[in-house]
Amino acid sequence: MRQNSCIALMRLPGLLLLLTAGAAFAGESVVLTTGARLHVERHEIDGDRIRLYDSSGYIEMDAVKVRSFEVDEPAPVAPATAVPAATAQATPAPAPAAPAVITPEQLADAAADKYGLPRKLVHSVIKAESAFQPKAVSPKGAVGLMQLMPGTSAMLGVDANDPVQNVDAGARYLRDLLLKYDGKLWHALAAYNAGPGAVEKYNGVPPYSETINYIRRIDADFKK
Secondary structure, X not given: OOOOOEOOOOOOOOOOOOOOOOOOOOOEEEEEOOOOEEEEOEEXXXXXXXXXXXXXXXXXXXXXXXXXXXXXXXXXXXXXXXXXXXXXXXXXXXXXXXXXXXXXXXXXXXXHHHHOOOHHHHHHHHHHHHOOOOOOEOOOOOEOOOOEOHHHHHHXXXXXXXXXXXXXXXXXXXXXXXXXXXXXXXXXXXXXXHOHHHHHHHOOOOOOHHHHHHHHHHHHHHOO
């Protein structure tokens, strides 16, 4: 096996945008400093942290990662015209707008930005784990986009069935493993797949064919 790949965790500079504390809006687009856009119901600002809410929960990230917010403009209303009383009919109220859909790819980008990981890496892990299927369940009981095991979900304090929490926790766990193994990508991926205990037992990537193939698949996709 060739020498393990290493990856440097990205760091972003200080706050790029001063935001009004306590601001919250319904129906808006969040423009990240990377240029990505997320459609959310509202946001809340708490010091240097921002929570982005949708119908299934929220993502929390550093305010430095957000460039701006763009409030969704309501559709223009045509001026009312007079209707004779004899022919006037009640007009039904318009149906509420459907909540904006946040895709797995957008969740991956937001989590990668939040934890200082390359977006491509988080995409590659999700692709290998679940093929971007939010409801994926493995024979061993791993759940969701990043295939969190029940024990890992409990340790991270999340509901793995919630895609927002699943991706956020999976990216946080991957970040922690990279820190644990001094940025060695293969060690971190091996621990994500087989558990840190297996990496410690073999002082590196364990000789499991499933784990070795898993690492090579992600490493190759990440480097495309």
